[in-house]
Amino acid sequence: MVNQQYRASDMMTCAIANLLNDGETVFHGVSSHLPMIAMMLAKRLHAPNLVHLNIPGGVNPSSVTQASYSSAGADLFSGAESYFPLEEVFDLSMRGRLDVAFLSGIQFDLHGNINASVVGSYQKPKVRLPGGAGSAVLIPTAKKAIIWRTKHDKRTFVENVDFITTRGNLWKIVTPLCIFQYKAGKLHLDRIQPTSSLEEVKANTGFELSYDEIKYTNAPTEKELSLLKKIDPFDYRSIEF
Template identity: 60%
Template structure:
């Protein structure tokens, strides 16, 4: 398998393994990888999870979803029931949303997330989309699982240019590794078999401890078979 594609499949499998059965799980827009991870978890070890999304569908039947848009009408039309987006935020603020898959552009070791600007806020080099739902969900969801397909020193920095949000980050999954947030700091939890400790250190802008860090298990044959079955057109590789 192409190494870049294997990195994506590894990220998806890590995300799926972090979901527990009977949890209520939400993903936002432009979230093909989390959406497929949710369906992988549902097909394997978490058959009774609740999959929520932007259109408001609950547990959409993916075999009827042809476009794999993460905000398309099919996630509503081919779902078992409906749960509007406004209610997702209310659910999270009441402490009832178990997992939200979200992202950002910059992260620092203290768990700050920047999705607003690069550079000075008033005269930015780049103005980004902003916090949107992340600003509400990351502080209120039980576990925020962050994924980012770019891992470099401009993404993982000593101090973010702007704090869009901070909160209940549980893991950050990248093409190189998995970070966990413990004792107020991001710590290296595992390194993917397609990477190395040297590569992770070289591409992370803050100090990390690599001694004794686990190796992320590769996707199993069963997991890869499911990914190919549920996503034969390879939409999960859009972010490559």
Template identity: 65%
Template sequence: MMERNNRICDIMVCAMARMIQDGDKVFHGVSSHMPMIAVLLAKELHAPHAVHLNIPGGVDPSPRKLKKYTSAGSELLDGARSYFPLMEVFDLSMRGGLDMAFLSGVQFDLRGNVNASVIGDYQKPKVRLPGGAGSAVLIPTAKRAVIWRTKHDKRTFVNQVDFITTKGNVDRIVTPLCIFKMENGELVLDTIHETSSLKEVQDNTGFPVKYSRIAITPSPTKNELSALKRIDPGDFRNIEF
């Protein structure tokens, strides 16, 4: 199981890294080990001029100087080229200058609505969640919002979310089974990971899975895997599993 999870994690991280283009200004939030390492991977391999923005405000922190990855700790200020605080990230996004934001949530539905607020009725919820925080601002305003989630089941992907924390502008959702994309206002299947199958995706999704073709998420290359070992020798990207 651990070996399979490690493989799935690498597929997800590499898939997210490939979405980053050279020169993109990219932000990730708290508890975001996988997208953080995806940004570092992209900068090392194909997008050296991408700009890495984060919660502490360290712009382009150097992985060689990071002793551990927290995705939101003071380590992300070490070796940074400059300081760009979170409030400025919000302003940048609302002005149309943030190219990509990696964010997450707890529930997602066919229309790309994101719930990070409550499970159940809002007045008497079964579970009260942390809330939208920056997601409510960044998902609608970033040029591309990429969601990732380490769970893919019918409680996560539902026909209608219990509460709409934020909606609109979701570009991709990366899961342990597949990648969804938004097309004509609905989530449709983009690619399936080699470790999964169409049936597994359908069986674990609470809405009909739409697709025009069946494509497999490209496997991590030897070059990508080698770079991941250099960037993340402590395998911190698997903490989220």
């Protein structure tokens, strides 16, 4: 049963959870509350054997139970099944054993390039950003990189990024408006979110859309929304909105 009373954060979390498969080994980095909750939701719904890796190293942490919970904090050790440190995650990825890595950025272009370094000229930028950190290693080496971005506008999705921080095995980009898929050397419109439209996606994207057919993401179900309340009682999935 589909529930019409849901928010963009609920919709994106469910959409991301549905991209994950049972048995996959999946990693999320810092400031990654939304994909973290999506991974927990996938494990409860259809992917019980998904392996959840993270920055602190707690493998398969329990659900969010504290108001101080962090996507990169010691809370991820609470109830974790084992310990797998961050340096081993990079090694795992470079050996071709990391199925999915969740990462993000500031600018994305038609050709699948990701910018997390500067806005404007590199020598004299308007804004200097943190840079690639682990994404420069994980995006090229993980089997699939999933990007999430809670802002979808023409400054974010551009014809050419101002600086190429990283590129590689980009698979999907999930936003409040749509899901892009990288194939044949460029971003294609995969699915439109149920609260958006083709016209809205076009109006907020800085490059010409390419798509085979118009498809829509499934709206969150009553079961998904009910589980989200249990998994994420402090609503961490909405922090970025």
